[in-house]
């Protein structure tokens with residue numbers, strides 16, 4: 128880490144003005160951990176969120192999102208007076224913009240949050256300040272949105288004020304570790320912007336920090352997530368193909384991955400979350416004529432829930448009084464995040480399909496937080512269902528035994544029960560039934 132000069136109440140690399148006060152706009156899954164890490168590093172941090180309930184929760188030393196260890200850290204830095212939350216920004220030395228960048232129905236970037244956050248800090252931006260866009264954004268957002276909306280006209284970029292895009296790359300469930308340990312990219316609007324922001328990141332990041340331009344940083348982040356989306360699409364297409372061939376897709380992938388140069392990801396019910404299912408569209412929107420693969424991968428992953436529904440329909444048709452137990456609503460394992468979740472989409476469609484009664488189980492969300500469907504416990508769902516659809520591979524579902532699952536029609540969209548079923552005496556995996564679905568396990572004859 129850079130040698131820090133302890134200035135009056137702040138840290139700064141040698142030869143730079145002391146920067147002691149930080150304003151983080153947007154206290155969601157990225158903003159709150161970032162604010163807490165900086166406060167723990169000794170900065171005075173003001174977190175800003177438009178939601179008064181979120182501000183009140185944080186100022187009470189509590190958190191509104193599920194992320195390992197974040198509750199302890201926030202409680203500590205609020206108690207120590209290093210972090211406080213407000214509903215509007217204030218003067219600071221460094222401004223972080225950590226707001227959502229969702230997409231519209233027709234897959235276009237919605238930059239209204241970035242615009243509003245940029246506008247909100249403009250009255251407080253002073254010479255010497257750093258402005259950092261952490262939100263994953265379409266190429267040129269820093270130049271075309273942040274600068275015109277956040278920087279007072281009389282301040283020169285790269286001389287008076289330093290603007291950069293530093294995309295977060297953290298995996299939900301490991302945010303506090305990865306925000307500090309992962310390599311980071313600092314993309315400044317000018318080389319001076321890059322240097323000033325890079326030196327600042329040196330004060331709290333242990334990973335390597337790579338310097339580049341703002342547009343390259345924006346594109347790199349999108350490319351990382353598009354790469355993963357394309358690979359997951361390959362796995363999902365495989366899972367449908369294997370069904371047509373009457374083979375087990377998970378076994379094929381397991382065997383293929385023994386090849387030294389093959390690393391196929393894992394099929395599932397689709398791709399969710401506000402990252403991998405969103406960010407590739409920013410690249411498609413930027414250059415639709417040259418991104419057929421990225422667009423196709425999005426369409427393959429977005430169509431996978433349909434195949435899962437057809438699996439359930441086939442299983443329900445073979446049962447007298449179907450009671451369909453849906454295991455998981457979150458977009459991936461062991462998180463409480465339902466955004467863009469294929470699991471939730473499937474349960475909604477099943478609720479409208481009238482294939483049978485539904486039992487919905489989501490261990491990471493409470494009935495207070497989620498009112499769309501009544502939630503059942505794992506035990507109730509297992510006991511009352513004759514068809515079980517594994518949608519999100521949460522740990523509690525991974526721990527189910529062959530006896531728990533015995534006698535049920537199982538649709539295991541993520542292949543987590545293959546081993547316990549292979550060992551279990553009660554039932555045996557059977558070949559997928561048409562159309563092209565993953566593992567369906569029938570009751571033993």
Ligand code: SAJ
Pocket residue numbers: 263295296297298299351352355359392393394395396397398399400401402403458459460
């Ligand atoms: N998924 C599969 N099969 C797999 C892997 C994932 O179906 O083999 C599904 C998951 O179930 C989920 C979706 O893909 O629905 C995305 O999950 P994820 O764990 O792949 O990623 P995220 O969205 O939680 O986090 C990603 C990460 N990006 C990459 O790994 C390239 C993270 O590092 C980013 O910081 C994050 O997006 C982000 O904020 O952009």
